[in-house]
Amino acid sequence: MTTSIKQLLIFDAVVKTRSYTRAAEKMKISQPAVSQHIRLLERLAPSSLFDRKGRDFQLTTVGIAFHQHVQKVLLHYNNLTVCMEEMRTVHKGNIAISAATTANHFMAHMLADFSRHNEGIKFSLDITNRASLVRQLHDYAPDFVVMGEPPEKLNLSSEIIMRNPLVLIANAKHPLTKMSNIVLKDIIDEEFILREKGSGTRAAIERHFKKKRYRFKVASEMGSNEAIKHAVEAGLGLSIVSLHTIKLELEAYKLVILDVKSLPIMRDWYIVTSKGKRLSPAAKAFRKYILEQAPVYIDGYKQYYPSSS
Numbered sequence: 001m002t003t004s005i006k007q008l009l010i011f012d013a014v015v016k017t018r019s020y021t022r023a024a025e026k027m028k029i030s031q032p033a034v035s036q037h038i039r040l041l042e043r044l045a046p047s048s049l050f051d052r053k054g055r056d057f058q059l060t061t062v063g064i065a066f067h068q069h070v071q072k073v074l075l076h077y078n079n080l081t082v083c084m085e086e087m088r089t090v091h092k093g094n095i096a097i098s099a100a101t102t103a104n105h106f107m108a109h110m111l112a113d114f115s116r117h118n119e120g121i122k123f124s125l126d127i128t129n130r131a132s133l134v135r136q137l138h139d140y141a142p143d144f145v146v147m148g149e150p151p152e153k154l155n156l157s158s159e160i161i162m163r164n165p166l167v168l169i170a171n172a173k174h175p176l177t178k179m180s181n182i183v184l185k186d187i188i189d190e191e192f193i194l195r196e197k198g199s200g201t202r203a204a205i206e207r208h209f210k211k212k213r214y215r216f217k218v219a220s221e222m223g224s225n226e227a228i229k230h231a232v233e234a235g236l237g238l239s240i241v242s243l244h245t246i247k248l249e250l251e252a253y254k255l256v257i258l259d260v261k262s263l264p265i266m267r268d269w270y271i272v273t274s275k276g277k278r279l280s281p282a283a284k285a286f287r288k289y290i291l292e293q294a295p296v297y298i299d300g301y302k303q304y305y306p307s308s309s
């Protein structure tokens with residue numbers, strides 16, 4: 001026979017109320033049920049748990065030792081239920097997320113907003129490029145990954161968060177800013193600054209030009225969108241970047257989106273999890289939050305979004 005938590009709670013109630021009747025009331029069961037559970041517990045003990053003298057009873061030496069252990073078990077049991085409750089109400093927990101370098105801006109904002117309402121949740125956010133995210137998904141590392149395009153060969157589940165237009169940018173003084181309906185042929189002699197190999201943005205640009213049968217000149221490669229923005233702003237060349245990385249520069253008129261016929265390259269942002277990975281309530285809540293907030297975030301870019309998107 002095994003002892004149940006319920007039996008331990010009944011025993012504890014009898015000890016604390018010193019009465020089978022009050023213990024029965026406290027546990028919301030009948031008095032005979034209390035007696036039955038105590039009898040079952042006593043079968044486990046080497047001798048009686050209580051010394052009975054008429055209606056009065058005291059814990060025996062065995063009963064005292066037993067009760068000390070029961071209290072420890074019930075304390076752990078209580079901690080367990082509290083912990084489960086906290087996890088259910090999503091105010092506690094750790095979330096490990098990895099996101100594409102290019103998603104850094106919106107992820108940081110969404111994370112900050114979510115954290116303000118969920119102070120007990122601790123985050124780790126790894127910002128890295130697509131190649132490294134694919135490796136992480138392979139190893140089941142993060143709770144989820146935010147990236148453009150889930151890799152096809154892995155067993156993943158993914159949800160689209162929002163659109164991700166890749167736009168051609170120049171500094172505000174560039175002669176092309178005065179032109180409209182630019183075609184790819186007009187820009188193939190321009191110097192391009194691109195992200196490092198392994199970047200999803202870079203791969204999407206290369207695919208797009210290949211499909212259109214155009215080549216472009218790579219003047220330099222840079223490992224971050226920040227570096228690219230500074231380089232373009234300084235006049236080192238043009239670049240194609242996610243619209244979600246350049247809001248401040250557009251507002252300050254430091255960078256300009258060029259009006260090119262076959263651009264933007266329309267991509268999507270995804271939340272990706274390894275199939276079979278069980279998300280904690282906190283991670284689930286943050287994923288839901290990202291999906292809910294995406295339209296609000298997109299709204300802030302409305303004026304810059306190409307009409308086709």
Ligand code: PGA
Pocket residue numbers: 100101102103128129130131146147148149195198199200201202
């Ligand atoms: P990246 O991200 O260019 O920063 O690698 C975009 C993506 O995941 O496709």
